[in-house]
Amino acid sequence: MKDTLSKYITKMESLFKASPPILMILNYHSISNDGTIVDVLPEEFEKQIHFLKSNFDVISLEEAVGFVRGDFEIKRPSVVLTFDDGYDDLLDYAAPILANHNIPSAVFVLSDPDRVNRNELENDKKLLEKDQIKKLQKLGWTIGCHSATHPDFLRGVGTEKEIRDAKKTLEKELGCEIKYFAYPKGVYNDKVLKAVKLAGFSGAFTTHWASLSKQTDLFRIPRIGVDRTHTIAQFSAFFTNWARIYSNVKCYFKESIAK
Numbered sequence: 359m360k361d362t363l364s365k366y367i368t369k370m371e372s373l374f375k376a377s378p379p380i381l382m383i384l385n386y387h388s389i390s391n392d393g394t395i396v397d398v399l400p401e402e403f404e405k406q407i408h409f410l411k412s413n414f415d416v417i418s419l420e421e422a423v424g425f426v427r428g429d430f431e432i433k434r435p436s437v438v439l440t441f442d443d444g445y446d447d448l449l450d451y452a453a454p455i456l457a458n459h460n461i462p463s464a465v466f467v468l469s470d471p472d473r474v475n476r477n478e479l480e481n482d483k484k485l486l487e488k489d490q491i492k493k494l495q496k497l498g499w500t501i502g503c504h505s506a507t508h509p510d511f512l513r514g515v516g517t518e519k520e521i522r523d524a525k526k527t528l529e530k531e532l533g534c535e536i537k538y539f540a541y542p543k544g545v546y547n548d549k550v551l552k553a554v555k556l557a558g559f560s561g562a563f564t565t566h567w568a569s570l571s572k573q574t575d576l577f578r579i580p581r582i583g584v585d586r587t588h589t590i591a592q593f594s595a596f597f598t599n600w601a602r603i604y605s606n607v608k609c610y611f612k613e614s615i616a617k
């Protein structure tokens with residue numbers, strides 16, 4: 359009992375250490391004027407990019423994974439930008455803004471967008487066609503997999519089709535290795551996690567609100583969601599020590615309960 363208590367106290371102390379956030383991955387969906395919850399307004403996005411450029415190194419997804427693996431060093435607090443679902447307005451707003459600022463980015467797309475589960479997506483926004491994904495690829499974007507149709511994995515959906523086959527289809531169509539997976543809505547269980555590993559992915563991304571460290575599980579890499587409701591003041595607060603401490607404690611208890 360005493361042992362458990364001292365272990366608990368040591369863990370709490372490490373969670374409260376006020377060191378700056380080392381590395382955080384942001385999770386966007388769309389930059390547009392469409393007006394759904396997932397659409398961050400282009401002018402707000404510009405403000406966010408200016409804030410990030412003034413305070414962080416904006417690095418690539420590959421570099422972030424390298425940091426967790428221990429083969430890439432980060433000299434300054436850093437952030438990574440990712441987009442889920444693959445909406446076609448990425449080419450209208452996000453891509454030009456990011457190209458202007460020379461910022462790398464990643465998008466997690468569906469391998470079978472024609473059969474997308476709109477109930478799960480909760481919008482009717484147009485998804486990228488294959489030639490549009492190739493355009494992003496040419497611009498240097500990392501392309502990841504976000505399943506075949508955006509299913510609710512907790513409903514016992516066939517993981518083979520949605521994970522293994524989705525990877526193979528995207529690789530065939532885009533002519534490159536698809537190394538990373540993002541769980542639709544950040545939802546996964548042991549079966550899904552196992553299927554992602556078996557399919558040959560090198561890492562997978564959740565929507566747990568936390569920063570990364572060298573102890574981060576490569577198949578449960580946390581990301582911070584940004585949507586239309588966040589003001590620039592709220593956005594900048596994501597990166598404070600207090601937000602990091604709060605999220606780390608929350609994540610710790612969540613994982614303790616899940617174990």
Ligand SMILES: [Zn+2]
Nearest residue numbers: 442443542543
């Ligand atoms: Zn999604």
